[in-house]
Amino acid sequence: MPINPNKLNMLREIKEQPQTIRDTISSTLRQVESVKQIIEETASNRRAVFLIGCGTSYYASIAGKCAIQAFSGIPCVAYTASEFRDFEIMNKGDTVIAVSQSGETGDMLTAVKQAMKHGCRTISITNEAKSTLAEISQKTIVTKAGKESAVPMTKTYTALLAALFSIAVSLGDGEQLIPELEKTPKIVEDTIKISETQVRDISAKLSDPSEILLLGRGPNYATAAEGSLKFKEASLVHAEAFHSPEFRHGPKALVKQGTPVIALTNSNKLDETTIRLMEELKTTGANTISIGDLAGSTIRIPPFNYYLTPIPYIIPLQILAFYLAVQKGIDPDNPKNLVKVTTAT
Numbered sequence: 001m002p003i004n005p006n007k008l009n010m011l012r013e014i015k016e017q018p019q020t021i022r023d024t025i026s027s028t029l030r031q032v033e034s035v036k037q038i039i040e041e042t043a044s045n046r047r048a049v050f051l052i053g054c055g056t057s058y059y060a061s062i063a064g065k066c067a068i069q070a071f072s073g074i075p076c077v078a079y080t081a082s083e084f085r086d087f088e089i090m091n092k093g094d095t096v097i098a099v100s101q102s103g104e105t106g107d108m109l110t111a112v113k114q115a116m117k118h119g120c121r122t123i124s125i126t127n128e129a130k131s132t133l134a135e136i137s138q139k140t141i142v143t144k145a146g147k148e149s150a151v152p153m154t155k156t157y158t159a160l161l162a163a164l165f166s167i168a169v170s171l172g173d174g175e176q177l178i179p180e181l182e183k184t185p186k187i188v189e190d191t192i193k194i195s196e197t198q199v200r201d202i203s204a205k206l207s208d209p210s211e212i213l214l215l216g217r218g219p220n221y222a223t224a225a226e227g228s229l230k231f232k233e234a235s236l237v238h239a240e241a242f243h244s245p246e247f248r249h250g251p252k253a254l255v256k257q258g259t260p261v262i263a264l265t266n267s268n269k270l271d272e273t274t275i276r277l278m279e280e281l282k283t284t285g286a287n288t289i290s291i292g293d294l295a296g297s298t299i300r301i302p303p304f305n306y307y308l309t310p311i312p313y314i315i316p317l318q319i320l321a322f323y324l325a326v327q328k329g330i331d332p333d334n335p336k337n338l339v340k341v342t343t344a345t
């Protein structure tokens with residue numbers, strides 16, 4: 001039975017993002033002082049800063065880590081909560097930034113409790129002020145995404161990013177970037193407008209792809225990974241994300257005539273390697289699609305600070321995952337086998 005896209009929560013929630021990001025940035029900047037203090041003290045005591053999350057929230061942690069390091073020079077590590085809990089060495093005085101929209105994810109709660117036992121300091125970033133995570137953490141930043149009904153995270157993902165980037169610009173010399181960060185809602189609004197028709201067109205041409213490969217690096221490896229998760233859960237398409245330079249070390253063998261390869265490409269020098277790779281893949285027959293600020297991009301996003309681009313760059317991928325699902329007659333709001341909150345460990 002054909003699905004009416006305008007009746008689905010996922011599309012409505014994608015379109016709410018300019019406002020939810022705006023609200024999250026202003027609210028986080030107002031209360032960031034104590035978080036800033038904890039992170040700066042941890043760094044000056046030469047203790048570790050970890051960012052942990054599961055699924056989409058782990059990808060937000062990767063982008064958050066890149067921004068914190070780039071803006072403040074404070075080293076930090078991003079982990080899935082379950083791997084952190086079972087394999088990392090935790091020491092008294094380390095700081096754990098726990099990223100979770102629900103604040104009730106089982107793997108996250110056990111990881112944070114374990115970190116607390118070891119004497120780690122805990123900061124949570126969550127969309128649920130009354131969650132268990134918020135209750136047990138020493139400090140909580142609550143994102144302003146509002147209720148998210150679709151199982152695939154869209155507006156809660158960008159709200160988590162908005163909170164993490166607000167923390168990142170508050171550290172070290174980052175403050176000069178606050179005006180740039182505050183441009184995010186407008187850039188997202190423009191990106192939604194620019195990309196919707198183009199993305200519907202791409203989706204119609206892709207029809208029902210058997211796989212999609214995604215390439216990105218640094219902050220936008222997070223975008224590639226989050227995009228691949230959206231394709232898997234919302235559109236039921238197998239998708240895999242790679243750090244673009246790693247693609248040459250084996251995965252390139254997978255590319256056949258017409259294989260869709262989507263890359264996040266920015267004019268920042270660091271992305272030149274991805275651009276060269278995409279040119280090469282095009283000559284071998286791949287169906288190359290690029291998202292970024294370059295003149296020849298398939299979907300062109302306005303220029304923006306490199307480490308803040310994960311917010312606008314995920315938008316076309318969210319919309320593409322949504323339309324691929326609708327085209328296949330799948331309800332993207334309620335993917336099979338999944339629940340909104342994964343309490344099982």
Ligand code: AGP
Pocket residue numbers: 054055056057099100101102103104105108151152153154233339340341342
């Ligand atoms: C997101 O689209 C997924 N449904 C899932 O990966 C989710 O991000 C993960 O279960 C973590 O959820 P949390 O943010 O509520 O902790």
